[in-house]
Amino acid sequence: MKVVIMEDEIRSANELLHLLKLADPAIQVMTRLESVEQAMEWFDRQPCPDLIIADIQLADGLSLDVFNRISCSCPVIFCTAFDEYVLQAFDTCAVSYLLKPVTLSKLQEALGKLNNMRQVFTTGDQWINRLQTEMFSTRRNTLLVNERERIIPLPVSDIAFCYLHNGTVQLYDMQGHNFSYQSTLDEMEKLLDPEQFCRANRQFIVNRKAIRNAERYFARKLIVRLTVAIPETIIVSKARATQFLKWLQHSRY
Numbered sequence: 001m002k003v004v005i006m007e008d009e010i011r012s013a014n015e016l017l018h019l020l021k022l023a024d025p026a027i028q029v030m031t032r033l034e035s036v037e038q039a040m041e042w043f044d045r046q047p048c049p050d051l052i053i054a055d056i057q058l059a060d061g062l063s064l065d066v067f068n069r070i071s072c073s074c075p076v077i078f079c080t081a082f083d084e085y086v087l088q089a090f091d092t093c094a095v096s097y098l099l100k101p102v103t104l105s106k107l108q109e110a111l112g113k114l115n116n117m118r119q120v121f122t123t124g125d126q127w128i129n130r131l132q133t134e135m136f137s138t139r140r141n142t143l144l145v146n147e148r149e150r151i152i153p154l155p156v157s158d159i160a161f162c163y164l165h166n167g168t169v170q171l172y173d174m175q176g177h178n179f180s181y182q183s184t185l186d187e188m189e190k191l192l193d194p195e196q197f198c199r200a201n202r203q204f205i206v207n208r209k210a211i212r213n214a215e216r217y218f219a220r221k222l223i224v225r226l227t228v229a230i231p232e233t234i235i236v237s238k239a240r241a242t243q244f245l246k247w248l249q250h251s252r253y
Contacts, residue, residue: 001027004042006054006063007079008034016053016079016102023108036061040069048072051114056080056089067092075117077110083144083151084182087191099144099151140191145171145179154179157196160210160228162188164203174210176228198247200224204234208251214244 003020007013013032020027030049033039035058043066054063054076064085067076075093078085081100089097095117096110142153154173163170163178164185172178181188188205189197199205204224212225214236222236222244236244 001050003027003029003051003053004049005029005032006034006039006052006058006066007032008055008057008059012055012079012100019102019104019107020053022104023111033058035059036063036065039063039066043070043072048074050074052076054078056082056085064088064092075114077107077114083146086144087183087187143171143181143191145181147179152179156192157207157209159192159197160207160226161230161234162192162197162205163231165231172228172230174228195251198244198251200234200236200244201240203232206234208248211248214248 001024005013005016007016017029020029030046031042033042037060039058052074054066056063056078057080062085063078073093075095076089077095078089078097079100079102080097083099086097095114098106098110140156142155143159145152145154154171158173160172160174160176162181162185163172169181169183169185169188170178171181183191185199185202185205189199192205196209197205197207206224206226210226210228212227215223215225217223217235220238220241222241224234224236224244226234
């Protein structure tokens, strides 16, 4: 398998080379690209490799910009210290998103996942298209959130509601803690199980487990009461009320 590494830090690149040799001695590293500009020039002249292993932040920008501008559509394993680009990464042909420091077991798991997909899907461009569809539509069981310097794995089942405030999505858990998350409510809907979560309005997505009751409101609207404190009243519009009640009746508790 021919691999291209996109990494501007020499130490990180050398560590990755060492892990690749341990994971699969047959892997051939074609080159190491240190910047967006260098990557653009290289991919303009060279055929696509079998795999790209990329850091998110390069010397002169984000590697995501490269994938948005080149025609190469091979699978990508991201290895980065930043968790806030997960959603953008899976808009590319991302197979895995590994947080540094990368371990041998995590790299082997990512490579194994890639090999399994290759066996399941057909060869050529068709399997790449299937890969993009499968990865983008996959529901998340855990989201990585930041709390000061800590990166916390937040189980999706523990999210009471998602709240859009001043353009930023806030995730509130069942204990009342809240975390900022780099996303939109539209993107959150794609990540969450629709049997468990429902979009109440433009500002709220609620978890069935956190709903205490729903009350009739004027003009055939609804007010949703939760078991946890909320920053403002959750009002479901008349147009959405019937659909919301059907979801509430048939959703998984």
